Amino acid sequence: MTEKLYWEDPYLKEFSAKVVETRTLSDGRVGVLLDRTAFYPTSGGQPNDTGMMSYDGRTATVIDVSKDGDNVLHIVDSVEGMGAGDAVECRIDWERRYGHMRHHTALHIIDGIVQKRNSGRITGGQIYADRARMDFDVAGMNREMMQGIIEEAQKIVDDDHSVVSRFLTKEEAMAIPDLSRTDPGNDLLASLKSVRVIDIVGFDMQLDGGTHVASTKEVGTIVLHEYKNNGAHNKRVYITLR
Numbered sequence: 001m002t003e004k005l006y007w008e009d010p011y012l013k014e015f016s017a018k019v020v021e022t023r024t025l026s027d028g029r030v031g032v033l034l035d036r037t038a039f040y041p042t043s044g045g046q047p048n049d050t051g052m053m054s055y056d057g058r059t060a061t062v063i064d065v066s067k068d069g070d071n072v073l074h075i076v077d078s079v080e081g082m083g084a085g086d087a088v089e090c091r092i093d094w095e096r097r098y099g100h101m102r103h104h105t106a107l108h109i110i111d112g113i114v115q116k117r118n119s120g121r122i123t124g125g126q127i128y129a130d131r132a133r134m135d136f137d138v139a140g141m142n143r144e145m146m147q148g149i150i151e152e153a154q155k156i157v158d159d160d161h162s163v164v165s166r167f168l169t170k171e172e173a174m175a176i177p178d179l180s181r182t183d184p185g186n187d188l189l190a191s192l193k194s195v196r197v198i199d200i201v202g203f204d205m206q207l208d209g210g211t212h213v214a215s216t217k218e219v220g221t222i223v224l225h226e227y228k229n230n231g232a233h234n235k236r237v238y239i240t241l242r
């Protein structure tokens, strides 16, 4: 199992690791498994990291990162001269990752506001480095209501709550209402012995595998970028951060 450094320290930008295995995929791309990694694999609406891997005087570019069971698979442009046991020095593209962290925390804050209003829920979301998308099924939703939700979320940002991650046992997790707000999350909760949660201290706690900023103030200013009415039960919203 790959040691997940992005969970231990989401702010880690550079790390050393050892190659466990290199492989060629069926589509001809090449991949590397490491014993530990700070490269985040695409999951839970948060895109993969990108970056570089240096070894033996060479440099490989990390193009894509995905989950491979309990391991993390790094798709690179070349594994020439790389073998099991080799030491690699890695660096993640921090600007891209930090964008993901800020937008991910912003989504949790907005989700927390919607949850507390108790008139509907967020049915989907996608994080990007420079924006985030959310789909709402909320009774009576319109642009003005959305603007109001964002204003409430901004208060949480400005109050500067700490954001911490921790692991809970299944029993502890089951005892907290609304910890999971999605069907895949509920399935996960039922199947695992322990689950990871993101706690926006004093505001909201959710099941989550992503990387977040350490305090809500780092989110900055939330801007409603686009509001689309896709039907009575589906309003699509894009936010950006300043």
Ligand SMILES: [Zn+2]
Binding pocket: 044, 104, 108, 207, 208, 209, 210
């Ligand atoms: Zn999340």
